[in-house]
Structures are given as structure tokens and as C-alpha cells.
Amino acid sequence: DGGITQSPKYLFRKEGQNVTLSCEQNLNHDAMYWYRQDPGQGLRLIYYSQIVNDFQKGDIAEGYSVSREKKESFPLTVTSAQKNPTAFYLCASSNGNTIYFGEGSWLTVV
């Protein structure tokens, strides 16, 4: 099946730990994105990448890092510098104007 796969679905992080969320797409899309969604809230852009080996900060990049070494993959690392990381994280990709989302990953700090 073509689509965007995010893993894990649920992740727990201890204080001071870095964690990495995986995002893989087989849609052959050039652009990929990471959004954060807090309960009952809208979508906020963390990072985006329009092409391999290039990425740009979104509106709330502090405390996060990404890499784009392959077209299909755009992992997000939530670092210990992110003080309030508990949220629902959405990866997306696009082939122009239409953005397609993955199923999301829940991150909880314990």
C-alpha cells in the first residue's frame, strides 16, 4: 500500500531523554513535514523539507531536530531541550499542493 508510515504509535519519554519518531513514505513525494498537535488544538509546523539533504525550521522548531538523508525518510528527534514534548506528532508529505498525513505518534513524558 502506498502511504506514510509513522512509528511508534505510542512512545513514552523520561525527563532528559532524546527520542526519535520515524516517518517513511513510499509516495515518491519530494516534500515532507512534521507537525505538532496538542489536545483540542490545531496543527503547528515544526520542520519541513522540500528536497533531500535540505530542511527548514517551521514555527516551533526549538527543541526538535530532523534529518533528510533519503527521499523516503524524515525522522524527528525530540530533544531534552523541548520542555513540553507531550503531544500528538504528525508527519506529512506532498506532491505539490496536496498534503497527505500519516496516522500520527503519541509522545508522553513520564
Next chain:
Amino acid sequence: GENVEQHPSTLSVQEGDSAVIKCTYSDSASNYFPWYKQELGKGPQLIIDIRSNVGEKKDQRIAVTLNKTAKHFSLHITETQPEDSAVYFCAASRVRSNYQLIWGAGTKLIIKP
């Protein structure tokens, strides 16, 4: 900065009735307006979109209207069904600038049986 305002934040309608969600945007250069549906615990899915050279677009029970002069666009769902219950997001951008998608805050649509 640019923003998109979405109203109402919650909408409750009787099954079979129509639902209307409205968004207003500030960037007059915006020319692409998608609507997404998000079910609980899942990623948003595109349900319909419209470009600025079109005033209305329809897909079965869903329609979107655009008023560029007033800078607002609306989602219309007719003959609502229980499976329409979800959160709906509008967005606006300039063509070929997906990273510049500006999102509304979302509308929780509740379909009462």
C-alpha cells in the same frame, strides 16, 4: 502574521441536517484552500479543496464555496451522517507553497442521532 480564523469551534447538528463551517483568511494572495477531516487518534485526511479561480466545488454531500472579495470560504455538508462526526480543519496557502499552509484551529462536528 497571516492567519486563518475558523468558526464555530464546535458544531452540533441533528443527523440528516446540514452543517456549515466557515473560515476567513488574511493573506489576499492565498489561492489554494483545502479542507481536512480528522477522526479521533488519526491523521487528517483531505476531503475537498478549491482554488481561487473557482467559486464552488462539490463532491457528493460535501461542497466548498469561496468568496475572494470577502476572503472567506466555507464547507457545507448535507444530509449529515454519524460518520461525519470528526474535527474539520481548513487551511489557506499560495499555490506551490505547501510549507506556507496556514491552518484554522479546527471545528469539532457532532452528529446527534
